[in-house]
Amino acid sequence: MSAIELEDVTKRYGSFNAVDDLSLQVKEGELLCVLGPSGCGKSTTMRMIGGLERPTEGGVHIAGQEVTQQPPYERDCSIVFQDWALFPHKTILENVAFGLKMDGIDKTERKERARETLEMVQLDGFEDQKPKELSGGQQQRVALARSLIIEPHVLLLDEPLSNLDKRLKEEMQIELKEIHKELDQTMVHVTHDQSEAFTLADRIGIMNNGELVQVGAPPDVYNNPENQFVEEFLGDTNFLEGKVVETTSDGVVAETDLGCHVDIPVKNRKAAPSRGESVSISLRPENMRIRQSKIHNIKADGGDSRCAVGGQVDNVIYRGSMTRLYINTGSRKIFIEQQYDPDNEIEEQQDVVIQWDPERLVAFDGEETQFTAFEK
Incomplete structure (x- = not known):
């Protein structure tokens, strides 16, 4: 059973097909990077998995269950956004524990789990600080911890590293790869950065003009491109x-x-x-x-x-x-x-x-x- 399955999914805005007849399977424990230029449909695809958009046609399955018409809160997934969206008035510990609070977990347990999750993303000792006191890389770790703590079946990441400088981005790529390895967590990571995709991915799905052009392991898509677009997009x-x-x-x-x-x-x-x-x-x-x-x-x-x-x-x-x-x-x-x-x-x-x-x-x-x- 696949962790995620998209079956003939199309998302249409008026006469414009943002995503066109896309079928994709994501394996359990896999880190799939969806890669493509701006406007190719990769974020729309991720939002349909997460329930933020509903397909015009086709079906979405998570862990074998059809969720096409379900709202985001009924799906066993969590999303890390590009802008992080941390609560500025809450402490780091409160930000990370927020999802558990919404799930009705008692205060003692959610604090303990929040501390454990912060330790996993190397932010132990920052529990009482506010987001504005942290660097961009540290705030990104908080956003990641907040999504991981609820133990979703699928973690969706929508260009979460794009606001970081080159050095911080490379550090977070390695850290994210290590977290994936440690948790065996199914992840779908959306990016336009080829280097980021090659660093992180078990497999890469390349999109262009709303279509999924090629899916494969990083060496395969680089050395054996399906068409000229893939060859040109993946490096000079x-x-x-x-x-x-x-x-x-x-x-x-x-x-x-x-x-x-x-x-x-x-x-x-x-x-x-x-x-x-x-x-x-x-x-x-x-x-x-x-x-x-x-x-x-x-x-x-x-x-x-x-x-x-x-x-x-x-x-x-x-x-x-x-x-x-x-x-x-x-x-x-x-x-x-x-x-x-x-x-x-x-x-x-x-x-x-x-x-x-x-x-x-x-x-x-x-x-x-x-x-x-x-x-x-």
Whole structure:
């Protein structure tokens, strides 16, 4: 039995479909991150799980029970919001114990449980303070403790870390991951931050234009994207535009706007595009390497000219441990990232060769569907 099941859920506002025919199962004890750009429908989806919105069509189930028409207070779930919504006049202990008070738990027990929960989120000793006396990260912990103390079957988190600075956000991500591990709590975490989703999630559900585009473990959605939107949304990449000029026994060859032909291995032969069809090829910066030599030396060095291109470095951007290089190939610019090496620095205006492993390419057909991976 799934902790949460959404069955063909649609949420319509007038003629606008905020969520369109979405089906999803969340496993017991799973931390699922729903990821997507602003306006994609991820918060609406979470609010339908929590009962703050009712689907126009479809059904919502929690722990095997249909709750589609139930109000929020009748559902076995709790929500942590982006703005935290703490009671400013109550102490931290009173804020955390508030849900237990509404449930009729006696004062002694709710204080004891509140202290235990505050200790779990590393806020023991702050019981008598008011929210305004705490930092943003500490207030976020209070909001989390207030939701956890009632022991919900499902914990929903609606971009709860978005108001924190980078350092605090990273600390809270690790803390939230540890709490999930300790409690084996089913959580649905909504975010637009790819790094946050990859840090936290057991699985990631990616949404776009109200539709659930892909669901999978973080390495799977990153390395095997269903379509071009997922590839582009999950990190930086160089997209090459091309046309198939040759089919081979193990793939296709495309003429590209990089100024060279590119070999594209195809594992799913049935999905391979035909000669003359358009393709888009993703070259992620971490999947390329750079040599300080000229393009005419590639074949002499035993390289494959369809897995490399020459160019000149236009810009070098130092980013601490990493360096980003913008390289002009003559027909277009691409970027590459590599570890900073003070003993082997590459300078602007220097001639270089960029090489890549064709097995690491991800390519998409004219309908923006990936065709390079094995069929699922």
